[in-house]
Amino acid sequence: MIRDIFSRNRKHKYATIPNLASKTDVPEGIMTKCPECKYIGLTKELMSNKKVCPGCDHHYKMTAYERVANFLDESTFVSMDDHLETVNPLNFPGYTDKIKSDSKKTGLNEAVLTGTGQINGQSVVVAIMDAHFRMGSMGSVVGEKITRAVEEATKQGVPFIIFTASGGARMQEGVLSLMQMAKTSVALKRHSEKGYLFISILTHPTTGGVSASFASLGDINLAEPKALIGFAGRRVIEQTVREKLPENFQTAEFLLDHGQLDAVVHRASMKDTVSTLVKLHSKGENKNG
Numbered sequence: 698m699i700r701d702i703f704s705r706n707r708k709h710k711y712a713t714i715p716n717l718a719s720k721t722d723v724p725e726g727i728m729t730k731c732p733e734c735k736y737i738g739l740t741k742e743l744m745s746n747k748k749v750c751p752g753c754d755h756h757y758k759m760t761a762y763e764r765v766a767n768f769l770d771e772s773t774f775v776s777m778d779d780h781l782e783t784v785n786p787l788n789f790p791g792y793t794d795k796i797k798s799d800s801k802k803t804g805l806n807e808a809v810l811t812g813t814g815q816i817n818g819q820s821v822v823v824a825i826m827d828a829h830f831r832m833g834s835m836g837s838v839v840g841e842k843i844t845r846a847v848e849e850a851t852k853q854g855v856p857f858i859i860f861t862a863s864g865g866a867r868m869q870e871g872v873l874s875l876m877q878m879a880k881t882s883v884a885l886k887r888h889s890e891k892g893y894l895f896i897s898i899l900t901h902p903t904t905g906g907v908s909a910s911f912a913s914l915g916d917i918n919l920a921e922p923k924a925l926i927g928f929a930g931r932r933v934i935e936q937t938v939r940e941k942l943p944e945n946f947q948t949a950e951f952l953l954d955h956g957q958l959d960a961v962v963h964r965a966s967m968k969d970t971v972s973t974l975v976k977l978h979s980k981g982e983n984k985n986g
Contacts, residue, residue: 840877865905
């Protein structure tokens with residue numbers, strides 16, 4: 698039944714942007730080359746298309762703040778827990794410097810941005826992971842911020858929505874990173890027991906401990922097209938089972954076909970799709986109340 702909601706949003710077409718590859722006097726950064734189809738087009742046009750290639754529909758990675766701008770109602774987002782900072786519990790060489798470098802580059806205090814906002818006028822709490830910060834890896838601060846965001850959603854009695862993008866648990870923090878899998882899952886269980894909605898949106902890539910914990914626990918699990926989703930790497934699995942895996946293994950489409958996702962949703966339709974789900978859930982609550 699859930700898939701029926703999304704069936705009309707499976708394919709999207711964009712106007713073709715003139716290929717400017719032959720231009721030689723173009724300032725740096727004004728054009729972007731698609732890593733999939735090698736199409737070269739204007740960067741500003743790519744941004745207006747929500748960072749989706751007009752040539753092949755490739756979904757580029759988005760920053761956390763780009764997600765906020767494209768997903769939430771304008772000027773409604775209020776960030777949470779920006780004061781939390783990562784420490785170096787294992788005294789891992791160079792770790793602190795790398796955290797500071799990524800923080801300066803992304804404007805984030807960690808690999809996830811959390812806060813409150815609205816989607817088509819409906820209040821939600823969101824967590825948006827950013828692969829540009831330590832590959833979106835999950836350390837103790839990432840787990841803490843997500844847990845606090847879930848608890849805030851439970852406190853307010855509103856849906857919790859997360860965009861996942863991660864290479865998995867952060868090795869520089871050892872077992873402290875792995876502990877976040879359980880901590881976030883417990884918070885989500887409490888949220889669920891109160892009858893509140895949790896929508897998980899898996900983006901490229903969602904792997905390791907993140908895919909094995911909160912990313913897969915949504916009441917509704919969505920994904921962007923062709924997103925890499927899985928726990929162990931392809932080569933590790935092939936060496937373990939001694940079999941050749943399908944070419945599309947661990948893609949969003951593969952998981953959808955095997956019942957591990959509710960829908961694969963194009964980025965252009967994501968806001969309206971999630972808004973509809975939130976609205977349907979809210980109507981159900983009002984009816985039962």
